[in-house]
Amino acid sequence: MSTDIRINRGLKGIYFERSEISDIDGAAGELSYRGYSIHDLAEHSTFEEVAYLLIHGQLPTAPELTAFEAALKSARTLPQAIYDIIAATKDGHPMDVLRTAVSALAALEPDSRDTSEAGFIANGLRLTSQIPMIVAAHQQIRNGRDPVAADMDLGHAANWLWMLKGERPSDDAARLADVDFILHAEHGSNASSFTARVTVGTEANLHAAVTTALATLSGPAHGGAAEDVMKMVEEIGSPENAAAYVKAKRANREPVTGFGHRVYRAEDPRARHMREGVRKLGEEMGDPRWFQILQAVVEAMQPYARHGLNVNVDFYAGAVYQLHGIPMDLYVPIFAIGRVPGWTIQCIEQLRGNILIRPLTLYTGAADRVYVPMDDR
Numbered sequence: 001m002s003t004d005i006r007i008n009r010g011l012k013g014i015y016f017e018r019s020e021i022s023d024i025d026g027a028a029g030e031l032s033y034r035g036y037s038i039h040d041l042a043e044h045s046t047f048e049e050v051a052y053l054l055i056h057g058q059l060p061t062a063p064e065l066t067a068f069e070a071a072l073k074s075a076r077t078l079p080q081a082i083y084d085i086i087a088a089t090k091d092g093h094p095m096d097v098l099r100t101a102v103s104a105l106a107a108l109e110p111d112s113r114d115t116s117e118a119g120f121i122a123n124g125l126r127l128t129s130q131i132p133m134i135v136a137a138h139q140q141i142r143n144g145r146d147p148v149a150a151d152m153d154l155g156h157a158a159n160w161l162w163m164l165k166g167e168r169p170s171d172d173a174a175r176l177a178d179v180d181f182i183l184h185a186e187h188g189s190n191a192s193s194f195t196a197r198v199t200v201g202t203e204a205n206l207h208a209a210v211t212t213a214l215a216t217l218s219g220p221a222h223g224g225a226a227e228d229v230m231k232m233v234e235e236i237g238s239p240e241n242a243a244a245y246v247k248a249k250r251a252n253r254e255p256v257t258g259f260g261h262r263v264y265r266a267e268d269p270r271a272r273h274m275r276e277g278v279r280k281l282g283e284e285m286g287d288p289r290w291f292q293i294l295q296a297v298v299e300a301m302q303p304y305a306r307h308g309l310n311v312n313v314d315f316y317a318g319a320v321y322q323l324h325g326i327p328m329d330l331y332v333p334i335f336a337i338g339r340v341p342g343w344t345i346q347c348i349e350q351l352r353g354n355i356l357i358r359p360l361t362l363y364t365g366a367a368d369r370v371y372v373p374m375d376d377r
């Protein structure tokens with residue numbers, strides 16, 4: 001065995017491909033999609049516009065955006081079999097239900113096996129509209145209600161809240177959801193996008209890749225963090241308990257959820273928009289408690305920040321959803337709703353000049369063992 005083999009556990013710091021989709025400057029805490037700052041997009045854009053930008057590489061003109069929005073709306077349909085699958089699995093975690101439904105869609109949609117670039121664009125667009133429908137329908141069905149039909153007058157974010165709650169959201173609530181989806185839409189070679197690319201590397205179809213991505217997103221080290229942050233906030237209970245909580249976690253060398261990132265050493269630039277959302281919403285709703293506890297955790301983590309440990313996008317996201325009365329187990333699915341355009345374009349980029357992704361593991365197990373028959377063991 002060669003001794004000069006270098007093992008990069010977790011592929012930390014490894015470039016495996018070139019990309020024209022998004023750029024993360026971890027040291028400066030900057031993120032751009034197709035060259036546009038995330039701050040400009042969060043402040044001025046809509047999710048539909050950002051989805052178009054990601055997929056097509058350019059901001060849309062007004063007629064292009066109108067046509068794209070119309071295409072997304074006309075994709076707001078699900079086969080009856082999907083509602084039946086949701087009903088049969090309704091007591092499961094919403095991420096498990098969502099992943100199962102998307103996997104089933106692969107078998108139900110006529111052109112899901114189309115692995116051309118046009119096929120990926122069409123299937124990605126459909127999944128962008130169908131994934132929020134699945135999450136909302138599950139929430140209705142598990143509460144003994146019928147799914148709420150999509151409202152074709154509403155944009156993507158407002159329609160999702162309408163389907164989820166059965167009531168029209170305020171403009172502020174719809175805009176906050178819209179910004180949340182924009183912030184979550186794309187993030188380079190994160191774990192779920194990477195696994196989606198690995199799947200496409202085998203020449204599998206987009207539904208297979210999105211199913212893989214959903215499975216990968218569900219873990220607490222990735223998309224599951226927002227849910228865990230709110231569990232942590234509930235456990236802490238009030239701001240004055242935050243310091244003791246952090247101290248105990250650090251003493252046990254356990255991670256404080258919502259902090260840390262593989263790439264960012266400065267604060268995740270997406271966090272500031274969510275922080276502002278929680279602060280404003282908490283004030284407006286006369287419930288500033290969540291914001292106060294979160295800020296107390298941030299303060300207690302200050303001594304560790306000099307090591308590059310800062311809040312990530314999911315630190316404040318859960319509190320926004322909590323203030324909107326959205327159950328905790330829907331936080332990861334909400335992340336997934338936003339990420340569909342990112343997964344789609346990552347898969348398309350992989351498809352262009354496709355290559356099998358297949359790294360190596362260095363074998364360190366036993367060697368030259370003599371096989372022992374069953375009766376002699």
Ligand SMILES: CC(=O)SCCNC(=O)CCNC(=O)[C@H](O)C(C)(C)COP(=O)(O)OP(=O)(O)OC[C@H]1O[C@@H](n2cnc3c(N)ncnc32)[C@H](O)[C@@H]1OP(=O)(O)O
Pocket residue numbers: 220221222223225254255256257258259260261262263309312313314
């Ligand atoms: C949308 C997203 O996916 S964002 C990430 C969401 N996940 C979370 O919020 C879960 C909590 N965070 C974590 O578990 C980690 O920060 C991860 C998994 C996101 C990144 O992990 P890594 O890239 O392996 O972390 P990294 O190598 O930068 O760690 C550097 C040091 O900071 C520590 N560290 C990293 N995250 C945390 C944390 N949340 N709390 C306390 N310490 C931490 C590590 O233990 C390590 O310390 P050491 O050098 O003494 O061993």
Ligand SMILES: O=C([O-])CC(=O)C(=O)O
Pocket residue numbers: 184186187188189190191222261262263312313
């Ligand atoms: O980039 C990552 O590793 C995780 C992340 O923040 C994301 O997927 O949005």
